[in-house]
Amino acid sequence: MDAETLQQLINGLVIGSVYALIALGYTMVYGILGLINFAHGDVLMVGAMTALQTMLFLMGVAPGMSPVAMLTLALLVAIPVSMLIGYTMERLAYRRLRNAPRLAPLITAIGMSFLLQTLAMIIWGRNYHTFPQLISTTPLQPVEGVFVTPVQIVIIVVSALLMIGLTLLVNRTRIGRAMRATAENHRTASLMGVDTNAVIAFTFIIGAGLAAVAGVMYASNYGIAHYGMGFMPGLKAFTAAVLGGIGNLGGAMLGGIVLGLVESFGAGYIERLTFGFLNSSYQDIFAFIILGLVLIFRPTGLLGERVSDRA
Amino acid sequence: MNELAAAVPWLGKRNPAAARWLILILAIAAPLIAWQFGRSWVRILDFALLYMMLALGLNLVVGFAGLLDLGYIAFYAVGAYTFAFLASPHFEVHLPFWLVLPLGAAFAALAGIMLGFPVLRLRGDYLAIVTLGFGEIVRIFMLNLNYPVNITNGPQGIGMIDPIVLFGWDLSQNLQITERFAINSLFLYYYAFLACVAGSILFIRRLQISRVGRAWAAMREDELAAKAIGINTRNLKLLAFALGATFGGVAGCLFGAFQGFVSPESFSLMESIAVLTMVVFGGMGNIAGAVIGAFVLALLPEILRHIAVPLQQAVFGHVLLDPEVLRMLLLSLAMILMMLLRPTGLIPARARYAHPENLHRSSQP
Known part of the structure; x- marks a missing residue:
């Protein structure tokens, strides 16, 4: 494997693990409610922006604070704020629409997405903000010609830990069992004594928390944050969730990584493949093309068993 | 009517x-x-009419056939860019309006079918996301197809597009009646667009009560049952996409000619969402709903712009919420609140076929 391929592989893994974290939120909500929570990407944005605000505040109050402590504190603020947003959305909007015709929750979710963006625009303005890169971005060179930044390593490690944690939560705990039961069948679960409303709210909260972490990592990696930053990663993470098989946790993780790799390699080689006609500014179309192909040829995704044919 | x-x-x-x-x-x-109130308001009305055409077209897809399309603005873009390619100095081609308009409509319909084929099997939310992706792909191509061959001129867009010329009569020139009295070009465009909207309403009205319209309604309510009674859902879906796209394409042509300039910025996802909100706000599956929704939601942001901005200046001393933010806020709130409080829209579609007497009355000339 030459250096360039290895480099693309690493870049793909990094962005892929961020997609995977976001995709988990989509897939959990879809698994339980059958709803595409369109505003999930914007929860990510809220997480990143809140973290940014906290960091700026801390820098003003305690300039000597160590970067790791600062980042941890920022996360400790950003995660609850995002969770609150996730919970509020579910409580105020989606819960009332649970028995509505199918298009209603989706249209509401789209409205939510734009509402969150608009509110963020009002609070933080339209400009791109520099996101403090508290973890070093000086590239290390483990192999000749291959660059990895410490922030990228942290992203991969944190995502892996979170994914393991979530898997344990869903498979080993009481609330996890309640989640699986609710996903299987609401009514039966509630007959068995599961408080399905609480479980659904909990799912939204967990998903939002993961999105907040993903948002901070995404912003740390690129060093910028703005009100519309959640939209594209949100869409791509949705693609990842579908690619892996929506409703399936392992699928979302796999889908995220695969999508990250495809994007990274695609952007790297598209110019050569199309003889210079297309270049890396077309990077964003890969996700959509994959989404289209998967839905047409294998709507259940790589690992899914659910049938997409739900009106 | x-x-x-x-x-x-x-x-x-x-x-x-x-x-x-x-x-x-x-x-x-x-x-x-x-x-x-000033000439800019006539311009706003002209745009409101274009939005009406878009809303009518999208209503065909979303309201009649029940296919949620989030990339509708792509067809508008296809129409507008077709006009820009074939009637502007960009390629040094200046074809007459009567030739470009059907071409724009045809290309948009073709794009509709191209989108329709792969998504035939998808329903509901998946369909929404794939159409959204389609809209984004079209926009990304518009933005980037200026290299290595300059086709779309990238983010700068294409300018100096020919105006609408009907039988040698240029709508972009004020019509001189007497020496001191002239009809402003904005009025000419208004009545031309009004005629288009009226024509569309008549056409869609006939369509709705036709065999095709009834089949769409059946498909929307229950696809499986519709199939079982022998409705060819594949062709009907394609027809819905193609016809809806045609309206988008025609509106796009008119937009290109009226504005004289097209750029990818006018065809963002936000515009797709705006048109969808108009349909939802007015009432899905209802012609009057689409028209009223488009009218209200095209005018309201402009009215807010003229009221809210000076008001904020007076109260806070500076502008807190600029007009674009207000527009987004209005549209997103309209979408959420409408779904929560009045999901059938401002003017709910009547369940026409539950009352045969309605059918009978409305099919009389």
Whole structure:
């Protein structure tokens, strides 16, 4: 494997693990409610922006604070704020629409997405903000010609830990069992004594928390944050969730990584493949093309068993 | 027009004929009233009519056939860019309006079918996301196809597009009646667009009660049952996409000619969402709903712009919420609140076929 391929592989893994974290939120909500929570990407944005605000505040109050402590504190603020947003959305909007015709929750979710963006625009303005890169971005060179930044390593490690944690939560705990039961069948679960409303709210909260972490990592990696930053990663993470098989946790993780790799390699080689006609500014179309192909040829995704044919 | 008349509060139910006349008079007099507030308001009305065409077209897809399309603006873009390619100095081609308009409509319909084929098997939310992706792909191509061969001129867009010329009559020039009296070009465009909207309404109205329209309704309510009674859902879906796209394409052509300039910025996802909100706000599956929704949601942001900005200046001393933010806020809140409080929209579609007498009455000439 030459250096360039290895480099693309690493870049793909990094962005892929961020997609995977976001995709988990989509897939959990879809698994339980059958709803595409369109505003999930914007929860990510809220997480990143809140973290940014906290960091700026801390820098003003305690300039000597160590970067790791600062980042941890920022996360400790950003995660609850995002969770609150996730919970509020579910409580105020989606819960009332649970028995509505199918298009209603989706249209509401789209409205939510734009509402969150608009509110963020009002609070933080339209400009791109520099996101403090508290973890070093000086590239290390483990192999000749291959660059990895410490922030990228942290992203991969944190995502892996979170994914393991979530898997344990869903498979080993009481609330996890309640989640699986609710996903299987609401009514039966509630007959068995599961408080399905609480479980659904909990799912939204967990998903939002993961999105907040993903948002901070995404912003740390690129060093910028703005009100519309959640939209594209949100869409791509949705693609990842579908690619892996929506409703399936392992699928979302796999889908995220695969999508990250495809994007990274695609952007790297598209110019050569199309003889210079297309270049890396077309990077964003890969996700959509994959989404289209998967839905047409294998709507259940790589690992899914659910049938997409739900009106 | 019956449905439109019924939408007039109070008068609509008592005296539909009078309501019809009222709408007609208002539609004709609207630009004259708007002119009193300044010429920019006539321009806003012109755009409101374009939005009406878009809303009518999208209503065909979302409201009649029940296919949620979030990339609708792509067809608008195809129409506008077709016009820009074939009637501007960009490629040094200047084809006549009568030739470009059907071409734009045809290309948009083709794009509709191209989108329709792969998504035939998808329903509901998946369909929404794939169409959204389609819209984004079209926009990304518009943005980037200026290299290595300059086709779309990238983010700068294409300017100096030819105006609409009907039988040698240039709508972009003021019409000189006497030496001291001229009709402003904005009025000419208004009436041309009004004619298009009226034509679309008539066409869609006939379509709705036709065999195709009834089959769409059946498919929307229950696809499996529709298939079982022998409805060819594949062809009907393709037809819905193609016809909806045609309206988008025609509106796009008119937009390109009217504005004289097209750029990818006008065809963002936000615009797709805006048109969808108009349909949802007015009432899905309802012609009057689409028209009223488009009218209200195209005008309201402009009214807010003229009221809210000076108001904020007076109260806070500076502008807190700029007009674009206000527009987004309005649209997103309209979407959420409408779904929560009144999911059938401002003017709910009547369950026409539950009452055969309605069917009979409306099919009379």
